[in-house]
Amino acid sequence: MLEEPPRVQRPPKWLRWVGGILVGLAVLVVAALLLLDPWLCRTLEKQVATQTQGRYRLQIGELRTSLWHRSVRLRNLRLRPVKDERRWSDTTALPRLLANVSQLRVSGVGLWAALRGQVVPVDTVLLTGVQLRVLHLPPSSATARPLHQRLPGRLAGLALGYVGVQKLQAAYGPARRPQASLRRADFALQDVLLTAAGAADTQRVGYAKAGQLQVAGVAGRAAQHAVALGRGQFSTTTGRLTLDSVRIRPLRPQGLREKLPKVDLRLPQLLLTGLRANELARRQLRLDSVLVEAPQLTFTPPQQPPPALYKLVAPYLRRLTLAHVRLTRGNVRVAGVNSRPTVRGISLTGTRLRIDQAAAFDPTRVFYAEAWQAHTGAVTARVSAPVYRGGYDALDLDTRPGTLNVRGLLLVPTMSATGVNRLKGHQAPNLTLRLPQLRVVGLDFAALDLHGSLLAQQVTLSRPMVLIDGDGNFPLNPKPSIVTPERLGRLPLRLNVRLLTITQATVRTSYLSPASGRAGTLTFNRLNGTLRNLTNDPRLMSAAHPAVARASGYVANRWRADLQIWLPLLDPNGAHWGRATFGTGPITVLNSMTEPSRNVRFASGNVQQATIQFRADRQGITGTMRARYSDLKLTLLSKKGGADHKTIFTKIGSSLLNGLVVRDENPRRDGRDLKVGQMDSRRELRVSVFSLWRQGLVSGLLNSIGAPKKLARKISEQQ
Template sequence: MGGLLLVLTALVLAALLLLDPWLRRTLEEQVARRSQGRYQLRIGTLHTSLWQRSIRLSRLRLRPAQDPRLWTDTTALSRLLADVGELRISGVGLWAALRRQQIPVDSVVVAGVTLRLLDLPATKVAGQPLHERLPARVPGLAIGYLGVRKLQAAYGAGRRPEVSLREGTVTARDVLLSAAGAADTQRLGYARTVLLRVAGVAARSVLDHEVVLGHGQFSSARQLLTLDALRLRSWRPPGRRQRLPQLNLTLAQLRLTGLQPTSLARRRLSLDSLLIRQPHLTFTPPRQAPPPVYQLVAPYLNRLTLAHVRLTGGYVRVAGMAAAPTVRRIALTGTDLRIDKAAAADPKRVLYAHAWQLRTGLTTARLSPPVYRGGYQALNLDTKTGRLQLEEAFLLPTMSATAVNRYKGHQSPNITLRLPRLQATGLDFAALDQRGAVLAGQVTLSRLQVLVDGDGRFPLNPTPSIVTPERLGKLPLRLNVRRIRIADATVRTNYLSPSSGRQGTLTFNRLNGTLTNITNDPRLMSAAQPAVVRASGYIANRWRADLQIWLPLLDPNGTHWGRATFGPGSITLLNSMTEPSRNVRFARGNVQQATIGFRANRRQITGTMRAQYSDLKLELLSPKGGADRKTLFTKIGTSLLNGVVVRDENPRRDEGRLKVGDMTSRRELRVSALSLWRQGLVSGLLNSIGAPKKLARKISEQQ
C-alpha cells in the first residue's frame, strides 16, 4: 500500500513538473498554428500553482515571421511586435473549467507591456466579438480585476512612429467575457467599470495634423474624461499637399463629466459639463464654409446634449486672411446645448444653446487692410438678457490721410475713432445666428470721439459713396435698431485744401442725440414712418446747434429732409475752416439766430436759410500772400465785397425785413450725404449774406 502511494505521489510530482513545460510549448505552438506561421511566441518562464490556482508567465515575446510571402495583400492580420514583462493570473476556478462552465478568475495583471504595430491588415475582415473567440470548452470568463501596467505602444514602421504612447495604465473590474456580458448595455467592453490613464500620447497625420497629449484619464465609474496639456498643430508628410485648413491648438485641460460611453451604442450622448482651460488657438479658415455642426455630428450620433460648457483663459487668432483678428482672455459659458437640426432652427436657441455668456479682453483686427487697425479692450455679452457691452473700442489709421489717398489713388476720409463705451440692449442673438439679422432695442454710444482727416489734392473717388441714406436701406442683412443714443460726443474734421495747401479744422463738441427707427424692414420703414435723427451740440465748444433729419431709408431716390437751428454766436468760429479751404476770413460778425430747412435727394439739396446777424465783415485772402495772406488785389477785393455784395446785417435797420437765403446745390454721388448737407449750408449762407444765387451755388459745389 505504501509503495502504491509512493508511486502515485511520484506520478503527480512528475505531472506537475512536466505541466509547466507542456503549457509553455502548447501556447507557443497554438500561436504559430492559429496565425498560420505568421507569428512566433516565445515565453521566458511559465509557472503554475494548482494549490493557489494561479499561473505566472514572464518575458513574453511575440514577433511576426520574416518571410514576406506570408504577408500578402490578402492577409487579414497586421504585423505586431509585442513584449510583456510579466503576466499573472490568479484565482482561476478550476472546478468550473473541468465542468465546462463559466470560469471565474480573481485577477489578471499584465505589467511591462511594449507594443509596436508596424502596419494595419491588408484586408479588412469583420472580426468576431472577443467572447466568441474563446475555446469551445469555455463558455465565458468572469474576471474580478483586470490590470495592465506600464504599457508602451506605437504604430508605424518608420523611425518615428505615426502614433505613440509613452506610458499607459488600464484597470477594469467585474469583467464578464461572455455573450451575456456583451449584451449588457451597462457595461463598457464587457467591464462594469474601466479606468484608463495615459501619458505622452503623440499622433501624426490625423487629418493633416499632429496631436500631442501630456496626460489623460478616463473613469467610467466617475463618468469623467480629463485631458491635460493637449497640443494640436498642423503637420503633413513632405511632398503632400495640404488638404484641410491649418489649425494650431494648445490647451491646459479639457474635462468632460457625465460621460456615459455605453449610450454610444444607442447613438446618443448626454454630457453634464465640458470645461476647457486656457485654449490657445491659431487657425486658417477654409476657403469653403463647412457644413453646420449638426450635419457633422449626424453620421455618428442621433442626439448630443450638453448641460453646461465653460471655457476660461482663451486666445484665438485667425491666420490666412488680411484682417488677422485676434481675441484675448476669452471666458465663455453656455447652458443647455442640444446639437441637432431642430435645435439649429430653434428661435429660442443661439448656436444650439439656450444661453451664452461671453467675456473677452483685448481684441484687434486689421480693417480695410492695410489702412486701419481696430478693436476693443473688453466685451461682455449675454444672449439670455440680450445685452452687449464694449469697452474702449477704437479705429486707428495706420497711415496719414495723404498716404491713404496716395495708396487708393483718390480722396478717402481718414477716420480715427475712440469709443469708451458701447451698450446694446434688446439684442436678438438668435436672429443674428440663424438669419444674419441685426435686431436691437437700444444702442448707446458714450463719449464718442471722431476725427476725420481729408486731403483735397487728390481726385474724387470714382465710385458712388456708401455714406448715403439709400445705401443704408440696401444693406444685404436685415437691420432693425429701434433707438441709437449718442451721449457727449466730439467730432473734429480736418481738410487739406488743394488751393492753399493748408489744413482747415472744424470741431463739434458736446454732441448728444438719438436715432430712431433705423431699419430696412419694409413693414417698419416708409415716408410716413422714416428714421429720425435728433442731435444737439456746439461748434468749437461755443456755438449751439440743433438738428433734426427725417430719412425714409427705402426711398430709391434717397429723398430726405431736415431742419437745423443755430443759437447766438460769433461767425468767426468758422474761420478755422474757411480760411484754408475758401481763402475767406470772417473779420467779425455776430449771429443772433439761424434756421435752416432743407430737402435732399440723389440730384440736389434745396431749402432756405433764415439768419439773423449783425456787424458782418469778410476779408479775402491770397494763398500766396504774406504773413497775413493779404495782397493789394485782395485788399481791393475785400473793399468791393463788403461795400457792394455783403449785407453787414440781416435784417437791415432801414428795411426791417429778413433776407432769406436760398439753399441750392447739385449733388455729387461720389461724395457722402454729409458733404451734400455742407454744400447746402454753404450755398444758403452765401446767398443769405448777399452773394448771388448762382455764385453761391457754384462756390458750394466746389469739391
C-alpha cells in the first residue's frame, strides 16, 4: 500500500504580499538609482545656468553617485560661456572664462543634514586636472555677494573637511599671447566652514582653518614689465612663503627715464616667515622675517620721485610690520642718472620695521626700522659727470650706535686740469682724493633720513691723499667760490660735527702758470689736524664759540708748520682769524712753486722761525709776519733763457734785487731791527678761502724780506 506524499506548506498569504512589496520596492530603488545620476547631472547643469543667469553652460561627461559611500564622482567637466554677447556687458560681475576639469570627487556628504536644510558636512572635495583660461575679468567696481550667500537650494552652509585642487593650469588673456600664465598649481584647504560664521571667524583664511599652496611656472606682464616665478610655496600653518627664481624685466630698454620706474631683477629666493594670512582681511600684515637671497637688480628711476613707501602701501594695508629683514649678496646698478652708481656685495639687516605714516616720521626710527646694519663691497659712480669717477672698496654701518666705516674711498678725474677747464670754460680745480679709511662715530641716522641733517660726534679721516691741479690759462669762475666759511655756514642742511680729525694727510697742489707754461707744485706732508664745533646751528655757533681748526705738518717734508684758525661760520661777512708758526727749515723748498709760477728762485735762505697772525673777511686779509731767517738770496729767471733760465738781464736784475731790496737776514746780525712783514691782500670772491690765505702769506713774506707793501700786495693778488 503506497503512502500519501507530504503536503508542501505554502507561506501565509500576508507574507507573499510583503515579499511582493519588498521586491517592488527593490525594483523601484534600483530604477531610482539608475535614474539618479542622469537626473543629478541635468540638475547641476541647470543650476549653473540659473546661478550665472544663462551666461555659462556646464557639460558633464560622466557622473556616478554612491549612496552607501555618500559620494559622487564627476569626470570631464567643461564650463563654457555662451556666445550670446548680449548676456555679457561691462558691468557683469562674473569673469569670462573657459574651464576643463578631468575629475571632481566629493565624498562623505551628510545627506540627512542636506535634507533637513542644515549645514552639510562633507569629508572631501578634490578636483584633478583643472585647465582654466580667463578671457576677461569684471571691472574692479563690480561687487558680488559672499560665496556662502550664493549656495544653491536650501543649504544653510557647508562644512568641508578637505578641499584640494591638483594639477591646475591657468592663463589670462588671449590664447596666443596671454598676459599671465600658470604652468601648475596644487593647493589644499582643511576645515572649510562655508557659512556666515566661517566668514566672520578672524582665525580663518577664506573660510578655511588651514591651507597649503604650491605653484610652478608663473609668468605674466604688469606695469610694462614681464614677471616670472619658478616655484612658490605657502602654508598657513607655518606661515612660511617661499618664492624661488623670481625674474622681473622691463619691456622697454633701460637707461631712458620714463613715467614708471624700470626694474630688471634676478632673485634666486625670497623667504617670508610668520605670515599671518588671516589678518589680511583686516588690511594688516605681520611677518616674523623677510629673507632676500642674492638679488641682482638694475634700476632706472622714474622721471618724478615716487611717493613715500608708506603712501604706496596705504591703499592695501593699514599696517605692515616686519620683525626681521635680511638681504644677502646683493648687487645693484642704477641706470638713467648721470652718476650711474653700482653697488656690489650688499648685506643688509633691519630690525622691527613698521611701515605706516607714524613710523615714517618717528625720530627713533631709521627708514621705518628701529635699527639697520649694512655692509657693501665695492661701489663705483660718476661724480659731476663726466669729470670724475669715484667709489670705495667697502662700507659698514650700524644705526643703533651710529657708526659708519668706509674703506678705500677714491675720487679721480677722468681728464686733465686743462680738459676740465676747457669743458667748464673757466678755472676749476682738478681734484684727486684717496682716503684709506673714513670713520664716523655718533652719527644720527634718523636725522639724516628725516631731514637730511648731518649730525655726528666724531669724523676721522685716516691717511688721506689730496692732489689739486689747476690751469691758469683760463679765466676765473664767474660765480663766487663755495669753499668759504660763510658758504659753509649757509649750507641748506643742518650740520653739526663735534670733532673732525685728520691723521697723516698728504696734500699736493699743482698750478700751470700761463706766464711760463710750466706747472708749479707744492707738497704738504704728515699733516695732522682737528676741527671742533663744525656746525651751522645758531645755538652752538657764534663769534664767542666759533669752529676751531688746528693743524700741524711739514712743507715738502722738511719745514714744520703749525696752524690754528677760529671760524665763526655764521658771520655774514665771512670774518675769521688765525695764527701759524713755521719752524726751522730751508726756504728753498718753495722753489718748486715759485720757479714755474713767478720765475723767481730762492738761491739760498734758512728760516729759524716764522710767526703769522691774520684776520680775514670778504674784503681781504691783513696781519703780520715775523720771520727770522738768514742767508736769503733770490735769483730772477727768464722764460727764454738757457738751461737754468738765466740771461744777462736776469743776472743784473738779481744782483740789484739782492743788493737793494732783499734783506739777506732778519734781524740784522746785532739781533735788533726785526723787520715785521705786513700782510695785506684784497679778496677775490671767485676763489677759495685757501687762495686768500696763500695771498696773505705771499704778501707778508715779500714785505718781510724787503719788498714795498704795495708791490707785495700787487704780486700776491695775481691769480
